[in-house]
Each structure stands twice: as C-alpha cells, then as structure tokens.
Amino acid sequence: MQIKKPIWSLTPVMVATAIFCCVLWGSASPAIKIAYELFGIPASDTASRLVLAGTRFVLAGVMTIIFGSLVSRQVLTPKIESLKYIGALALCQTIGQYFFFFMSLANTSGVRGSIINASGNFLAPIFAIFLFRLEKFEVKKLLGCFIGFFGIFLFLGGSSVLAGGKMTMAGEGAMLMAALFYAISGCSIKIFSKFENPVVLSGYQFTLGGIVLLGIGLLMGGSLSFTSMGCYLNLIYMGFISAGAYTLWGVLLKYNPVSKVSVLGFVNPIMGVLLSALFLGEESQAFSIVSVISLILVSAGIIVVNAKRN
Template identity: 30%
Template structure:
C-alpha cells in the first residue's frame, strides 16, 4: 500500500488557486492571439517563465546540473512538456472556444494513465483504471461530437491538436519520472523552459518577426500572465503541492481547470458551448474520479491507497 497524504484546508486553497491560474491561461491565449502569433505567444511564455524560475533557483541556492545527459533530458522535456503542447493548444484556440480547449486538455490525466501502464510495471491497468479510462474516452468523443466523424474541417483539426497536446503532456510525465530523478523540481522546470525557449524564440522570430511594441495593453497583459502566472508561479505551486499532498491529491487540479476556463470564456469572451461539451466533461470528470479511487475505499483505508 502507498501512503495517501491528507489534504488540509490550506492545500485545498492552493489547489483552487492553481486550477484558477491554469484555467485563466486559455483566456490569455485567446487575448494574446488577437495581435500576437502562435509562435510568439509560446516563445514569450516559456522565455519569461524560465527567467523567473532561474531567479528562484538562484535565490534558493539550488545546484545546477552540468552533465550533458541531464541537459539532454531537459531538451526532451522542453519539447514534450512546453514547446509542442503549448504550440498545439495555442494554435487550436484559433479555431475553437477556450472552454472547449480546456475540456479536451483535461484528457491529459486519462492519457497519462495509459502511457504509464505501457511503460512502467508498477502502473498496471487494473479493472478500475480501465473503467476510468474508458469513461474518459467516451467523454472526449462526446465533446468532439458525432459531426466531426462525418466532416473534417479546421475545427476538427483544432480539437485533434488539443488532444495531441494532452498526449504530449502524458508522455512527458512518464519521461520525467525516469529522467529527472534526484533533480530539484524547480531546477528541472527551469531547465526544460530554457530548452523550449531555445526552440521557440528562433521559431517566433522566423515565423512572426519581432514583437510589436505597439500592441495593445491587453495583449501585453495576456503574455505576461502566461509567463509569470500560468507558467512560473503555476509550476512553483504545482511542485509545492506535490511535496505536501502527493501526486494523487494534486491530480485533482485537472478537474478544476475546465470550469474556470468555461466561466471566463462565457463572461469575458461571450462564448457558449454545446450541451454535449458539458456532458463530455461530466464523463471525463467521472473517469478521473474513478481513476483517483479514493471514493471507493473502505473507511479503514482512508489513510492509504492501493498501489
């Protein structure tokens, strides 16, 4: 049995804050894309966040690895956890609502279970996990809608792009479990953001040119939010929660992001989603609850969770 750390009131507050911050990233993407290109939006996000996290690493006196193997791992993580998924999500939001993008992105947890089951012996796909994964995929199908099966357009491609980002996150999580053992999470985050900056900054300059200082203040505010809040602060909060309450409890944040994104999209952007999107999210959430498993434990098992 694996110990399940308890959730304090303070931890729940931090969890809600993290979910709200990540939920706001979808609104910020939408606002930034009004004037900035996809590559520029992603480049400024990873570059700004990386600079902040290196300042944190220095302030905390954390050691910086120098082995080429470690920096090679940071490069892979920078691609899988930043450059590729951020680009796919940002591009996808050119063609679908921010709330819909957030719902589809929630499939990261479902895909993460499948990837882990394929890669790690201690993450076998039990009957309960299979049920949770199955419900999650039904939710994704419901969100996309049957019409996507009959006609393939930019909306369909955008939804597939978000799912591609979720798969990239899932593969990155499995890779990081092996490649970053013994490395402080803050250092790993700063390293992968640096690696992704080395990819995205040249790409942005080539595809979009230099950022325009004449952009409106909402665009600059959205870009600052993505870098400072949705990346730098969010990573620090995420790793703090991991240390305090464990991976199982921290995964609950997955269910908090879409409602925030949907609410912001409706209030700020006047977005409206079809009923199937809400039904699909309900199935996704149910699948995640089943994967979490804590509701199915006997009263004497509240302090532990099955391995």
C-alpha cells in the same frame, strides 16, 4: 514533543493552493486567445504565434527558476548530467505540446480546447501503465480513462451540432496532439525527477523550449506588436500561469501524497470552460447540454483515475 506539520500539508491550504493552480492552468486558453486579439495575430500567422509562445515560455522559465530558488532558499541550477533530461522535456513539454496548443486555440474556441485538452489526463496513465511501465495495471484507472474519454467523444460528436461549428485538424485535432505530448512529458518528468529536482527540470526546459520556439518564429519572419499596456500585462500573466502553477504544484507534491493532490486536477477543465465563458463570451458553448454532460464525465474520470485505492 509534537512536530509541527508544514503549512503545505494542511488540508485547507493544500486544497486552496491546488484549486488556485487549476485556475491558473484553466485561464491559459482564454489568456492565449485574448493575446491573439491584443497582438493582432490572425490564425494564418504561424510565425508570430511561435514568437508569442516562445516569449511566454522564456518568461515562464525565468520565473519558475526564480520562484523555485526563493522557495528552496538557494539558486537552482541543473546538474551537467541533467541537461539531456532538460532537452528531452523541452522537446516534448514545451516545443511539441505548445506548438499544437497555440495552433489549436487559433482555430477553435476556448471551451472546446479546455475539454479536449483534458484527454491528456487519461492518455498519461495509459502510457504510464502500458508504454513506460511506471505504474501497475489497475481496473479503476482504466475505468476512469474510459469515463473521461467517453465524455470527450460525446463532446466531439455533439459539439458540432449544439456548440456551433465543425471540427478541424488545425483546431480540435491540434489540441489532441497537444494532449498527446502532455501525456508523454508527464511520464518523462516522472522518470527524470528521480535524478533531478522537478522544479529545476521545469524551469530550464521552459526556458530552452521557449528559446527554440522564439528562434524558429523569428526566422520565419514572425513578430509581436506591443500596441498597449495590455500586451505587456497579458504576456507577463501568461508566463506566470506556468511558473506559478508548476512551482506551487511541485511544492504540494513534495509535502502531500501524490493521489491526494492529483485528484483535485478535475478542477482544471472546469476552470477552463468557466473562464472561457466569462472572458471570451462563450456561454452558449460552455453551458450547452452536451458541454455540461461532457465536463461532468471528464471530471469524474479524472477523480476515478487519481482516487486513492483503499
């Protein structure tokens, strides 16, 4: 008797879902920059920026828990012993990463942010091999990291001439810090998921990290002014970006080989650049010679790092 394969393991469904996740993640940069305009948050208003980030991730956490519970057909709750894992992830993945991510996008373009943020895809395997000892040394992974980093360095070196504007620590530097925290949290969740459902870890760490960011922002005097329906819709969408993408990506990893899913991550920076061009009017940066070449190298690097060895 032939056993019917889960729908998520069918290649067309897997590819389409993975690309959809990448579209969601790629839309984060333009969505946040649009939010700054809708809520009237200037680059200097760190407190309100933290309130926005915190509110987004509280929503994302609640949505992730609800979506995950519906998919698993049971209410997802963490084990007591998993609280320390949730706290550690909240510190790295939400508080650390998105403090710098939101800071960066207040001080740089969506195109620049999308390309520089891709460095997390290359820091993660380096940390996994040399720091956390989670993976074996492979030449192809280091080759992929070299290709990707070369693309990013090319972009950093040439963007000031062809993409307009100089680099700053509050802009490009902050995005590199966000990528660093992304890499650490990626390795951490790989370790912690041995003891707890990764959707549970993501949902509850989003909520905890969001509460901390929101609390700090409010204590600093930050606030959000909901002046139009667009403010509400933007905030809900930003919450859905994380909740929908992480939940669906987790489902794909459950029913498919990790390398088969992860290799499609090259679509992420491409979507970030294209959507920034579409919604933020950054066509001159997105389609400059330096940006295109850098994006090709970054995408190639992600493919090489995640390609399955024969």
